[in-house]
Amino acid sequence: MTSAPSARKKSGGETERAELLSPRELRGIIETVLRLAKSTEAVETEVHVDEVADALTRFANNGIHQNVFEHVVTVSVRTAAGGRTARATTNRLDQDSLRAAIEVSLSLAHNLPRDPKLLPMPGKQRYRKVNRFIKATAAVTPEDRARAVRLACDLAAKKGQVAAGIFSSGISQAAVGNSRGLFATYSETHSQFSITMQEDPAASWAKADSANVREFHPQKLAERASEKAHLAVKTQELAPGRYTVILEPAAVLDLVGFFFYDFAATAVQDKRSCLNDRMGKQLFGKNISIVDDVFHPLQKGAPFDGEGMPRQRVLVVDRGVPKNLVYSRASAKAARRKPTGHGFALPNEYGEAPMNLVFSGGESTVEKMVASTDRGLLVTRLWYIREVDPYEKVMTGMTRDGLFLVENGRVTSAVKNFRFNQSLIEMLRNVELMSPAVRATGEESFEMVVPAMKVRDFHFSEVTKF
Amino acid sequence: MANSMWDFCTNALDTAKLRGASYGDVRAMHLRQRDLTTKNGQVGTLAQSESIGIGVRVLANGAWGFASTDRLTREGVAACAAQAVSIAKASALAKRSNVVMAPEKAYVDSWQSPFRKDPLEIPLETQLALLLAADAEMCKVKGITLTETNMQFRKIDSWFASSIGSRIHQRKVISGCGIGATSFQGGEIQKRSYPNSFGGQHALEGYELVESLELMKHAPVIAGEAAALHAAAQCPEKFGTLILAGNQLGLQIHESIGHPIELDRVLGQEANFAGTSFLTLDQLNKLKYASSIVNVVADARLDHGQGLGTFAYDDEGVPAQCTDIIKDGKFRGYLSNRETAHLVGLDRSSGTMRTESWNRLPIIRMTNVSLLPGTWDYDDLIADTPDGILMDTNRSWSIDDRRYQFQFSTEIGWEIKGGKKVRMLKNPSYSGITTEFWNSCDAICKFDDWTLWGTPNCGKGQPMQTMGTGHGAAPARFRNVRIGTAFSK
Numbered sequence: 001m002t003s004a005p006s007a008r009k010k011s012g013g014e015t016e017r018a019e020l021l022s023p024r025e026l027r028g029i030i031e032t033v034l035r036l037a038k039s040t041e042a043v044e045t046e047v048h049v050d051e052v053a054d055a056l057t058r059f060a061n062n063g064i065h066q067n068v069f070e071h072v073v074t075v076s077v078r079t080a081a082g083g084r085t086a087r088a089t090t091n092r093l094d095q096d097s098l099r100a101a102i103e104v105s106l107s108l109a110h111n112l113p114r115d116p117k118l119l120p121m122p123g124k125q126r127y128r129k130v131n132r133f134i135k136a137t138a139a140v141t142p143e144d145r146a147r148a149v150r151l152a153c154d155l156a157a158k159k160g161q162v163a164a165g166i167f168s169s170g171i172s173q174a175a176v177g178n179s180r181g182l183f184a185t186y187s188e189t190h191s192q193f194s195i196t197m198q199e200d201p202a203a204s205w206a207k208a209d210s211a212n213v214r215e216f217h218p219q220k221l222a223e224r225a226s227e228k229a230h231l232a233v234k235t236q237e238l239a240p241g242r243y244t245v246i247l248e249p250a251a252v253l254d255l256v257g258f259f260f261y262d263f264a265a266t267a268v269q270d271k272r273s274c275l276n277d278r279m280g281k282q283l284f285g286k287n288i289s290i291v292d293d294v295f296h297p298l299q300k301g302a303p304f305d306g307e308g309m310p311r312q313r314v315l316v317v318d319r320g321v322p323k324n325l326v327y328s329r330a331s332a333k334a335a336r337r338k339p340t341g342h343g344f345a346l347p348n349e350y351g352e353a354p355m356n357l358v359f360s361g362g363e364s365t366v367e368k369m370v371a372s373t374d375r376g377l378l379v380t381r382l383w384y385i386r387e388v389d390p391y392e393k394v395m396t397g398m399t400r401d402g403l404f405l406v407e408n409g410r411v412t413s414a415v416k417n418f419r420f421n422q423s424l425i426e427m428l429r430n431v432e433l434m435s436p437a438v439r440a441t442g443e444e445s446f447e448m449v450v451p452a453m454k455v456r457d458f459h460f461s462e463v464t465k466f
Numbered sequence: 467m468a469n470s471m472w473d474f475c476t477n478a479l480d481t482a483k484l485r486g487a488s489y490g491d492v493r494a495m496h497l498r499q500r501d502l503t504t505k506n507g508q509v510g511t512l513a514q515s516e517s518i519g520i521g522v523r524v525l526a527n528g529a530w531g532f533a534s535t536d537r538l539t540r541e542g543v544a545a546c547a548a549q550a551v552s553i554a555k556a557s558a559l560a561k562r563s564n565v566v567m568a569p570e571k572a573y574v575d576s577w578q579s580p581f582r583k584d585p586l587e588i589p590l591e592t593q594l595a596l597l598l599a600a601d602a603e604m605c606k607v608k609g610i611t612l613t614e615t616n617m618q619f620r621k622i623d624s625w626f627a628s629s630i631g632s633r634i635h636q637r638k639v640i641s642g643c644g645i646g647a648t649s650f651q652g653g654e655i656q657k658r659s660y661p662n663s664f665g666g667q668h669a670l671e672g673y674e675l676v677e678s679l680e681l682m683k684h685a686p687v688i689a690g691e692a693a694a695l696h697a698a699a700q701c702p703e704k705f706g707t708l709i710l711a712g713n714q715l716g717l718q719i720h721e722s723i724g725h726p727i728e729l730d731r732v733l734g735q736e737a738n739f740a741g742t743s744f745l746t747l748d749q750l751n752k753l754k755y756a757s758s759i760v761n762v763v764a765d766a767r768l769d770h771g772q773g774l775g776t777f778a779y780d781d782e783g784v785p786a787q788c789t790d791i792i793k794d795g796k797f798r799g800y801l802s803n804r805e806t807a808h809l810v811g812l813d814r815s816s817g818t819m820r821t822e823s824w825n826r827l828p829i830i831r832m833t834n835v836s837l838l839p840g841t842w843d844y845d846d847l848i849a850d851t852p853d854g855i856l857m858d859t860n861r862s863w864s865i866d867d868r869r870y871q872f873q874f875s876t877e878i879g880w881e882i883k884g885g886k887k888v889r890m891l892k893n894p895s896y897s898g899i900t901t902e903f904w905n906s907c908d909a910i911c912k913f914d915d916w917t918l919w920g921t922p923n924c925g926k927g928q929p930m931q932t933m934g935t936g937h938g939a940a941p942a943r944f945r946n947v948r949i950g951t952a953f954s955k
Contacts, residue, residue, distance in 0.1 A: 066827055068534075071546075383867050
C-alpha cells in the first residue's frame, strides 16, 4: 500500500494534495482517543478516522464553470458501556474536541435502555492487502484536468456540439481502531471522467471511473459521446410495449444496483427484502451468478467493514439461485452464521449490505448483441430509477442520452425516450446474452462490476416528448 | 467562536485578493446534527455530529475557483484561499467567457430562525421515549412486520463575508420527525408512513414541530392501514379524476415545477448529471404552464412560513425574496443567481444560491416553491367528485431529465364514488406530461388545509449536495389523468 505522503509531490501544476495525514498521524489520532477514553466510564471505545481530499472540475457549454477542492478529516467515536452504545462525530482534531466527542457519545448512550444483544467490540483482525493508491492519480492537478476538458470542449465545438461533464480526482484514507486492539487502515485514489455531448435536440453520454487515472482516456470518451449524440439527432417515436433491449453496462449497473440492500441478512430478518421466502429457489436465469468481492481487480473500497471486520468474498447468487446473504456481526449472531465483513458502522438499523457486487458475465459483446437482434432497442443509460414494488422489485425510470432502434442486426435510428416499469427479478430471468463484466459507472448506483446484457421482453410503459 | 470565524473570513478574502482574485466570498460554517431512529421497538441509530470549516469561492482571470478546508488556522485558511485562486486560474484555461455578476448591495446583518424549543436542549430521554412509544403502538397492530421511527435535528451557523463588504451571520434550527409501519404478507410488502414518507415532516422549526405531529394518535392508524392494504383492491388502470393529498402534491411541485425553473439547468450547466429543462428561455411569460387557478411562488421569506427553504440571505449574500413562478397559470419566473440573472433580463439575482455545507460550492436551489392556496373546502372537494381516486403519501417518484414525463406512486389510495371515500386502494400510481397535468388542475383547497412540506433529500450538483426545500400545498384535483401505469403489464 502506497502511503499518503507521496501525494505531497508536485507534478507540473500546483498540487491540491498538500498535508494529508501520514499513517502515523492517522494512528496517532486513534491512540489519542483510546487513551482519553480510558479515564471515562467507557468500557469499550471504537474510533474511525476518515480523510478525503477531492477535486472536481465541472464543465458545461464548452467551458469550465465550476472547479472545486475539498479537504475533510472526520473522527467518529463510539463508546460502549453496560449494553449501551452511541456515536459522536467531529472534524476538530484538538484534544479538547476529541474528549468532547467521547463525552457526547457516553452521554447519548447513557439515555438508552440496555440492549442485551449488543456484542462486545471485535478484537484484532487480519486483513488481506489491496493496493488501490495510484501515484499518477494523486498527482493530477487542476491544470491537468483543465487541459483534458479543453480538448473535449474543442472537439464539441468542432462538431457543432455542446459538451458538459466532470473530471474529478482525489484521495481518501480511512482507519479504524478499538480498545480491544483492532486496527485497520486503507487508502485509495479515485478518478472519474464523465461527458454529455449535446447536438440539439439530442444528447449522448460516456463515463469512466478508476483508481488509476491512466486507465481511461477523456478524449476517447468525448469522441464516443459525440458520435452517439450525432446519431441521436433524428428520432422516431415508437409505441410503448415489450421490447428486446441491449443494455450497455451503465444501464445494467443502475438497475441491478437496486439489489444492494436485498442481499443484507438484516433486510431479510426485517422482511423488507425481495428475497424473503426466496432463498435457495431458482429466482433468476441459470446464467446469472453474483459474488460480492472487494478483492476483485476492478473493485474499489476498504477490505474491512464499519466494525473493522475483514470483508469476505461471498457468493450471493449461484446460477440463478440466491445462495447466501451478507452479515454484520449482529445479524450473523441472530442467524447463527459467521459475519462476512459487510456491516455498517454501529449503531444503525440497516445492518449491512454488499458493496462490491461482481456479476459473472458472458462472452458476447454489444456489437454481437446488436448483430443478433431482429428488432430491439440499444440503451445507453437510464435515469431517475425508483422502486415501485419492493417485493417483485419493479423499478421505474427513463432512458436517457441515446436510445436506438435495432433492426435486422443493425442500429437504424434513434428513438424518443421511454419510461420503463420493469421487475428486476423478471429481467434477470430474461437475459439472453452477456458481455464480460466490466467496472461500470452510472449515476444511480455506486460502481460495480457488471456486463452489458441482451434482455427480452423489457417493459416500456410510456414515451416522453424527446 | 464568532470572532474567530470572522477573522478567518477576513483572512481568506485578504489572501484571495493578494493572489489576484477580482471577487471573493467565504462561508465559514458550523453544523451540528442529532439523529435518532428506532426499529421494531429497539433504538437503531443514536448519533450526534458536528462539522466546522470554511469554503472560499473566488473569481480570478474571469473564472471561478473554490476550495474548502477544515484546518481552521490562519495558515490553513490562507492556503485554502490561495488554492481557490490557483484553481480559478486553471479554470480560465478552459473558460467560455468571463463571468459577469449582477450587482448586489453589501449587507451587515445577523439573523436567527425562530423556534420555541431548542431540539438539542430537549432531553434525549424524552425524545427516545416518544419514538419508542410510537414504535410500540405500531408493533401492537396484527400483521405489522417492521416498525420504524426517526427524529433529526440540525443547528447550522454560517458566517458569510464577501469582497463587496457583506458580513452576514445566520443561525438555522431544523427539525424532522416521522414514523412508518411495514407489513409483509402473501408475497407483498405494504407500507404506511406519517406524516410523510422518507423521514416524515421537516421544517425550520424547533422541537415544537415534533410535538405538533401527535405521533401517538397516528401510529395505530397508519399501522392498521399498512396491514389492511393487502386486502384492498388494486388501483385500476384508467384515465380519470385524481385528487392529491398535500404531502404528495408537495413532491409533485418539487419535481415538475421546482426543478425545471432552476436557471442553471435551463442554461445547460447541469446537462451531464441532473439534466436540463423543457422551460427554455423563449417560454418565459409565454407558456401556459397550468390552469388559470394555479399560482406558484418561490418564497424564501419568513412571511411564507418556516420551511426548509426559508432564510434571510442566500449563500451568495442576496436577501430572501418572493418570485412569481406561475401567475394565473402563466409561466413568469426562474430561480436565478448573480451569475445568471442578466440572462433572463433581470437586474438582480432572485436569491437562490444555497450550499449543503462549508465544503460545497453554492448552487441554484429551490427555496420554498409553493402552490398558493385555492378556494375549496376539502370536504366540498370530495363531495364534488362523483368518480375519482385520492392518493396520499409518496412511495416512488421519477421524472425525465427535462422534467416532462413523470410517474409517481403513493402508499395508499382511496376510491371516491358519488362524492364519498368508499374504499381503500393499494398500489396507486399516476403519470403524465408536466404541462398537461398542471393544466388539468380544476380545484385547490384553502389555506386551512395548506402545509409547508419539507423535502429534506433533494440531490443536485457534482460533487453531490443534499438540500432541504419547502413546498406549500393543499389537496388539489386534476382531471383526465393517466392512473395505474406503474403496475400495467
